[in-house]
Amino acid sequence: xxxQRFAFPLxxxxxxxxxxxxxxxxxxxxxxxLHPRTLQPLGPADLSALFPPSLIEQEVSGERFLDVPxxxxxVYRRWRPTPLFRAVRLERDLGTAARIYYKYEGVSPTGSxxxxxxxxxxxxxxRDGTRRLATETGAGQWGSALAFASSFFELExxxxxxRVSYEQKPYRRTLMRAHGAEVVASPSxxxxxxxxxxxxxxxxxxxxxxxxxxxxxxxxxxxxTCYALGxxxxxxxxxxTVIGLEARExxxxxxxRPDYIVGCxxxxxxxxxxxxxxLGLGDPKPTVxxxxxxxxxxxxxxxxxxxxxxxxxLAPVVRMHTLGHRFVPPSIHAGGLRYHGAAPLVSxxxxxxxxxxxxxxxxDAFAAAARFTRCEGILPAPExxxxxxxxxxxxxxxxERGQAPCILFGLSGHGHFDLGAYETYxxxxxxxxxxxxxxxxxxxxxxxxxxxx
Amino acid sequence: xxxQRFAFPLxxxxxxxxxxxxxxxxxxxxxxxLHPRTLQPLGPADLSALFPPSLIEQEVSGERFLDVPxxxxxVYRRWRPTPLFRAVRLERDLGTAARIYYKYEGVSPTGSxxxxxxxxxxxxxxRDGTRRLATETGAGQWGSALAFASSFFELExxxxxxRVSYEQKPYRRTLMRAHGAEVVASPSxxxxxxxxxxxxxxxxxxxxxxxxxxxxxxxxxxxxTCYALGxxxxxxxxxxTVIGLEARExxxxxxxRPDYIVGCxxxxxxxxxxxxxxLGLGDPKPTVxxxxxxxxxxxxxxxxxxxxxxxxxLAPVVRMHTLGHRFVPPSIHAGGLRYHGAAPLVSxxxxxxxxxxxxxxxxDAFAAAARFTRCEGILPAPExxxxxxxxxxxxxxxxERGQAPCILFGLSGHGHFDLGAYETYxxxxxxxxxxxxxxxxxxxxxxxxxxxx
Numbered sequence: 001x002x003x004q005r006f007a008f009p010l011x012x013x014x015x016x017x018x019x020x021x022x023x024x025x026x027x028x029x030x031x032x033x034l035h036p037r038t039l040q041p042l043g044p045a046d047l048s049a050l051f052p053p054s055l056i057e058q059e060v061s062g063e064r065f066l067d068v069p070x071x072x073x074x075v076y077r078r079w080r081p082t083p084l085f086r087a088v089r090l091e092r093d094l095g096t097a098a099r100i101y102y103k104y105e106g107v108s109p110t111g112s113x114x115x116x117x118x119x120x121x122x123x124x125x126x127r128d129g130t131r132r133l134a135t136e137t138g139a140g141q142w143g144s145a146l147a148f149a150s151s152f153f154e155l156e157x158x159x160x161x162x163r164v165s166y167e168q169k170p171y172r173r174t175l176m177r178a179h180g181a182e183v184v185a186s187p188s189x190x191x192x193x194x195x196x197x198x199x200x201x202x203x204x205x206x207x208x209x210x211x212x213x214x215x216x217x218x219x220x221x222x223x224x225t226c227y228a229l230g231x232x233x234x235x236x237x238x239x240x241t242v243i244g245l246e247a248r249e250x251x252x253x254x255x256x257r258p259d260y261i262v263g264c265x266x267x268x269x270x271x272x273x274x275x276x277x278x279l280g281l282g283d284p285k286p287t288v289x290x291x292x293x294x295x296x297x298x299x300x301x302x303x304x305x306x307x308x309x310x311x312x313x314l315a316p317v318v319r320m321h322t323l324g325h326r327f328v329p330p331s332i333h334a335g336g337l338r339y340h341g342a343a344p345l346v347s348x349x350x351x352x353x354x355x356x357x358x359x360x361x362x363x364d365a366f367a368a369a370a371r372f373t374r375c376e377g378i379l380p381a382p383e384x385x386x387x388x389x390x391x392x393x394x395x396x397x398x399x400e401r402g403q404a405p406c407i408l409f410g411l412s413g414h415g416h417f418d419l420g421a422y423e424t425y426x427x428x429x430x431x432x433x434x435x436x437x438x439x440x441x442x443x444x445x446x447x448x449x450x451x452x453x
Numbered sequence: 454x455x456x457q458r459f460a461f462p463l464x465x466x467x468x469x470x471x472x473x474x475x476x477x478x479x480x481x482x483x484x485x486x487l488h489p490r491t492l493q494p495l496g497p498a499d500l501s502a503l504f505p506p507s508l509i510e511q512e513v514s515g516e517r518f519l520d521v522p523x524x525x526x527x528v529y530r531r532w533r534p535t536p537l538f539r540a541v542r543l544e545r546d547l548g549t550a551a552r553i554y555y556k557y558e559g560v561s562p563t564g565s566x567x568x569x570x571x572x573x574x575x576x577x578x579x580r581d582g583t584r585r586l587a588t589e590t591g592a593g594q595w596g597s598a599l600a601f602a603s604s605f606f607e608l609e610x611x612x613x614x615x616r617v618s619y620e621q622k623p624y625r626r627t628l629m630r631a632h633g634a635e636v637v638a639s640p641s642x643x644x645x646x647x648x649x650x651x652x653x654x655x656x657x658x659x660x661x662x663x664x665x666x667x668x669x670x671x672x673x674x675x676x677x678t679c680y681a682l683g684x685x686x687x688x689x690x691x692x693x694t695v696i697g698l699e700a701r702e703x704x705x706x707x708x709x710r711p712d713y714i715v716g717c718x719x720x721x722x723x724x725x726x727x728x729x730x731x732l733g734l735g736d737p738k739p740t741v742x743x744x745x746x747x748x749x750x751x752x753x754x755x756x757x758x759x760x761x762x763x764x765x766x767l768a769p770v771v772r773m774h775t776l777g778h779r780f781v782p783p784s785i786h787a788g789g790l791r792y793h794g795a796a797p798l799v800s801x802x803x804x805x806x807x808x809x810x811x812x813x814x815x816x817d818a819f820a821a822a823a824r825f826t827r828c829e830g831i832l833p834a835p836e837x838x839x840x841x842x843x844x845x846x847x848x849x850x851x852x853e854r855g856q857a858p859c860i861l862f863g864l865s866g867h868g869h870f871d872l873g874a875y876e877t878y879x880x881x882x883x884x885x886x887x888x889x890x891x892x893x894x895x896x897x898x899x900x901x902x903x904x905x906x
Contacts, residue, residue, distance in 0.1 A: 007530045012462045077460045078538070078830065079560075085531070089605075107532075107560050109830045111869065148830050152542075171872040177879050178826045178872075373631045377531065377562045377601050416564065416869050419624040419631075426630050 006088045008250040010081035016245040017068055019238045022276040023345065024064035030348045034317040036308060039450050042316055049220050050227040052128035055121065058235040066238065068120070075119045075152055079108045080242065084250035089375040091395075097404035098395035099256065103247045103274060104378065104411045110175065112336075112381065112413030113270045114145030114230055117239035121228050122149035131224035132156040136186065136211030138165055139335030140172025141381075141413065142230030147181035160186035160214045163206035165335070172417055186211040193217050193312055207328055208338065209311025216314045231267025232309065232318075232343045240273025243410065248277055251408065258286045259405035260394050264387040264412060265290035265299060265357065266336045268343030274410040279354065286408075288355040290346070291390040293365070295433040296329035298322055298342045299350055299357035301440065306450040307341060317448055320347040323435075324443030330433035332362050333421035334382040336412075340443070358393075360386045361432045366425040368392055369415070381413035382421055459541045461703040463534035469698040470521050472691045475729040476798060477517035483801045487770040489761060492903050495769055502673050503680040505581035508574065511688040519691065521573070528572045528605055532561045533695065537703035542828040544848075550857035551848035552709065556700045556727060557831065557864045563628065565789075565834060565866030566723045567598030567683055570692035574681050575602035584677035585609040589639065589664030591618055592788030593625025594834075594866065595683030600634035613639035613647075613667045616659035618788070625870060639664040646670050646765055660781055661791065662764025669767045684720025685762065685771075685796045693726025696863065701730055704861065711739045712858035713847050717840040717865060718743035718752060718810065719789045721796030727863040732807065739861075741808040743799070744843040746818070748886040749782040751775055751795045752803055752810035754893065759903040760794060770901055773800040776888075777896030783886035785815050786874035787835035789865075793896070811846075813839045814885045819878040821845055822868070834866035835874055 023030065032041040047056045058066060068076070087100040105113035125133060133155055137143025143159040150157035159181050166173055166185040176183050186206045187194035193213040197204050204210075219227035229236060251258060261278050263271030268290075275288045292299050298321045307322040309315035322341040323329075329338040342350075349355050362382075369385035371392075372378070380388060391409040398405045415422065424430045476483065485494040500509045511519060521529070540553040558566035578586060586608055590596025596612040603610035612634050619626055619638040629636050639659045640647035646666040650657050657663075672680035682689060704711060714731050716724035721743075728741045745752050751774045760775040762768035775794040776782075782791040795803075802808050815835075822838035824845075825831070833841060844862040851858045868875065877883045 006527070007465070009465045009530075011464055012460070074459070075830075077462075078536075083531075109832075151827050152830060170876060171869075174872040174876040174879065175832060175869070178823065178832050178875050179830070180827050370631065374604050374633050377528075377605060377632070379562075379628065379631050416624075416628070419627040422631050423623060423627040426627065 006086040008084045008253045010246055010250055012077065014081050014246065014249055015073060015076060016242050017073065018065035019068060020241040020245060020277045020280065021061055021064055021066060021238055022280045023234065024062050025280040030344055031319040034306060034450065036313050036315060036317055039317060039448060050216065052125050052130055052226055054124035054128055055235050058238055059233060069123060072120045072123050076242065081246045082107055084247055086254065087376055090372060093371065093375050094392065094395060096395040096399050098398055099406045100391060100395060101251065101254065101256070101258070101408045102411045103243060103408065105243060106378065106381070106411065106414035110141070110144040110148050111416060112141045112145065113240060113243060113273060114142050115148060116242055116273065117230065117236045117269065118145035118149035119152070120239050122146070122153040122155055125226050126153040126155055129224065130155060130226045132158065132222070133228045134158045134215040134218040134225055135228045135230070136160045136208060136215045138162050138208050138338060139169065140165065140176065140417070141336050143181070144172055144175045144179065145230070146228055147176040147179035151180040157181040158218065159183050160188065160211040162186055162208060162211050163204070186214050188214060190214065191217045207311060209325065212310035213312035213314050216310065231269040232341065234345055236269045237272040237276065237343055237345055240269045241276050243273040244275060244277035247274060247408065248281065256406045258408040260407045261286045261288045262291055262387045262391045262394065262407065262409040264337060264383045264410065265292040266383065267339045268346040270410055270412040272343060272346055275355070289390055289394070290355060290357040291386040292357060292359050293332055293334055293337045293386060294359040294361045295332045295435055296323065296338050297359040297435050298340060300359045301435060303444060304347060304351050305447050307447050309341060317450070318344045320344050321350060323440055324446050326446040327440060327443035332433050333418060334365070334386065336383040337386065358390050360389045363430055363432050365389050366430055370425065378411065379415045379422070380411055381415045382418050384410070384412045459539040461537045461706045463699055463703055465530065467534050467699065467702055468526060468529060469695050470526065471518035472521060473694040473698060473730045473733060474514055474517055474519060474691055475733045476687065477515050478733040483797055484772040487759060487903065489766050489768060489770055492770060492901060503669065505578050505583055505679055507577035507581055508688050511691055512686060522576060525573045525576050529695065534699045535560055537700055539707065540829055543825060546824065546828050547845065547848060549848040549852055551851055552859045553844060553848060554704065554707065554709070554711070554861045555864045556696060556861065558696060559831065559834070559864065559867035563594070563597040563601050564869060565594045565598065566693060566696060566726060567595050568601060569695055569726065570683065570689045570722065571598040571602035572605070573692050575599070575606040575608055578679050579606040579608055582677065583608060583679045585611065585675070586681045587611045587668040587671040587678055588681045588683070589613045589661060589668045591615050591661045591791060592622065593618065593629065593870070594789050596634070597625055597628045597632065598683070599681055600629040600632035604633040610634040611671065612636050613641065613664040615639055615661060615664055616657070639667050641667060643667065644670040660764060662778065665763035666765035666767050669763065684722040685794065687798055689722045690725040690729065690796055690798055693722045694729050696726040697728060697730035700727060700861065701734065709859050711861040713860045714739045714741045715744055715840045715844045715847065715860065715862040717790060717836045717863065718745040719836065720792045721799040723863055723865040725796060725799055728808070742843055742847070743808060743810040744839040745810060745812050746785055746787055746790045746839060747812040747814045748785045748888055749776065749791050750812040750888050751793060753812045754888060756897060757800060757804050758900050760900050762794060770903070771797045773797050774803060776893055777899050779899040780893060780896035785886050786871060787818070787839065789836040790839065811843050813842045816883055816885050818842050819883055823878065831864065832868045832875070833864055834868045835871050837863070837865045
């Protein structure tokens with residue numbers, strides 16, 4: 001080492017003061033969200049039962065850049081700008097001529113990219129008079145980020161945590177409590193949605209879909225309470241563009257233009273946060289690849305259709321790549337990628353061929369992550385491992401073609417809360433969970449019958 | 454927020470290129486280490502069974518500044534310079550007029566300050582021809598840091614992990630394995646020291662003292678193998694001074710001179726790393742306070758005497774504040790502070806009244822950490838919690854005197870591997886473990902009879 005630069009720190013003044021809104025640069029208008037009961041286009045007013053006015057305004061904004069408020073910048077400054085590294089040791093280990101870079105979001109207080117949107121969501125809610133936020137969480141990345149952000153803006157925070165995770169993964173639950181949040185095992189007795197499930201299945205282990213329904217119900221029925229979502233929606237993707245805006249400057253410092261951009265894909269916020277600024281502002285545009293789990297392949301095996309965001313059908317209906325809202329993804333360790341659908345904005349550009357997608361098996365993802373750890377000294381989150389695997393494949397495939405491209409991938413978080421999964425992998429016990437076509441077809445049969453859809 | 458600056462990032466060029474050696478500025482010569490068998494002064498040659506020549510040279514160096522090698526700087530650059538924050542929200546919550554700052558080392562790849570010395574130790578060992586490092590670890594902070602550093606310099610690494618931690622805390626063990634280390638539960642069948650203990654107590658849960666003996670034995674008996682220690686020794690303290698050197702520059706950026714410096718204290722490396730540059734290079738000098746656990750109070754209730762560094766008496770004998778090498782500290786959650794002794798260099802300046810020490814109970818430490826988490830958004834390591842408690846006390850005591858001092862404390866790591874302890878605290882189940890005078894007197898009766906000591 002030493003002969004090559006591998007760290008490209010952005011000075012404090014490099015923190016972006018605007019978010020980038022890709023919708024402003026698209027040559028088409030994405031299909032509108034629909035009301036879950038009427039299946040008619042949803043107006044901003046319909047969203048006000050769930051979200052504060054400022055966030056609804058961002059959700060439908062056509063502005064190209066939106067200012068980051070000073071109080072949000074103040075919290076961002078606690079860990080941003082985040083590092084961008086060239087993976088020199090990994091390149092050497094691979095024997096590739098490709099240049100591989102990664103943008104690392106694991107330095108945030110809760111270890112992932114989620115605080116990038118949790119902080120502005122808490123800020124705008126506070127400013128618009130919200131007293132409490134309600135949300136759901138699976139493995140806990142989003143719940144702990146929102147708990148952190150809520151404490152900064154003196155909001156109360158209730159997190160519905162999928163019961164099986166609540167019981168089997170107490171650590172994230174404790175982290176949320178330490179940041180001041182109330183954590184409720186879902187399904188719970190708190191909501192009609194939860195009680196209905198428990199009445200039928202007293203031992204129900206819960207699911208993300210049920211937890212969303214409980215949080216949405218609390219927001220709709222309790223005064224001064226709003227709902228917060230950690231991915232999928234336009235305003236969430238918008239907030240995450242700080243990642244890509246910083247990365248563009250850092251690649252410039254490195255004297256590079258990425259030929260490929262890779263991000264792991266669950267709901268789409270981390271992927272979009274890195275890729276959108278390069279896609280919309282880049283010239284020439286890179287090839288952008290979403291890396292999703294083969295156990296939950298909404299982009300590569302789903303349909304592009306209108307579907308519900310949650311299992312119970314309380315959340316807005318959006319047009320997206322979906323496996324069907326009744327699909328229950330297998331219990332892969334990358335809990336953050338276990339979502340049946342996809343961000344509508346990402347779905348729209350995938351449908352138009354502006355980006356590509358690949359599915360990655362769990363064992364391949366962990367093998368890539370283990371290699372990365374040994375070379376780069378950072379243990380990746382299982383979600384991020386999917387992006388690493390695709391980045392390595394792109395480098396090797398390019399080598400076979402005699403090419404040496406520049407590849408940038410997003411390392412969305414560290415894996416320090418996922419060591420149980422690594423233990424299983426290192427012991428040779430990790431299994432792949434594949435998407436079941438039979439279950440998938442069954443779930444796809446439950447799509448809503450949208451008029452003219 | 455917004456009206457006050459609270460983040461003082463150091464640009465990449467601010468990374469120190471030298472370590473600071475306090476020994477060069479002391480008006481006295483610390484007492485020499487002794488051979489564990491002969492109890493005669495130890496020469497550099499005696500250390501060569503354990504350490505490579507470069508580190509022995511640093512151990513006895515009288516130079517004021519020692520250059521950080523370029524390859525070590527390259528690894529430091531992956532997370533350094535680390536942040537320094539003003540705790541504006543904590544100050545407001547306390548209602549204090551004191552200005553409270555903290556230097557945060559939890560952004561390192563393994564979440565604590567330990568890589569600051571693990572990296573140069575691995576580098577010098579590699580350069581001097583070592584093939585394998587052997588070390589011990591309790592809770593795992595040091596073991597995971599050395600595993601990380603060893604992978605960067607292509608050294609093999611064997612970590613003897615106290616058996617009870619190995620079995621009850623699998624996460625750190627997995628982190629070490631992921632970074633490529635071999636982790637052995639101690640006492641083991643690998644070494645004579647381990648076999649002797651197991652023959653007598655087959656169910657022995659192990660102790661740090663036994664694990665040190667096993668690692669030292671492996672280094673002494675196996676070719677191309679050296680021992681690595683994560684605290685106590687001069688060269689370890691030296692490497693950690695990057696913390697204080699950066700913090701001095703950052704306090705300058707903040708336009709402040711600290712009146713008080715506080716660091717948590719186990720073996721002394723984190724404490725010394727922050728405090729020594731301010732003590733030796735500061736003008737005027739701040740009041741420096743070591744925060745140790747009341748369950749293991751070597752500085753406040755130990756004796757200043759020659760004692761062994763390990764239980765079995767294989768390690769060098771040094772003059773230090775000690776509770777006796779036979780003392781087994783209670784199982785507090787701050788595993789990194791459970792050491793019977795103290796760094797000789799810190800002990801010498803404490804004995805001469807150049808620094809002060811305070812003991813903190815476990816529950817008070819967690820209460821301070823919980824308050825800190827809510828205000829500052831970072832969940833501290835239980836070790837760091839001791840420094841927070843003392844910093845808060847100093848602020849409140851100064852307020853009672855009508856003073857508003859500037860206080861800087863070291864936040865040595867995050868508590869993401871210690872969430873079980875936080876769960877216990879949040880559930881109101883955490884208990885204090887006090888130092889037992891009877892056990893203490895018994896242990897102190899076992900000090901070696903040093904000629905003329």
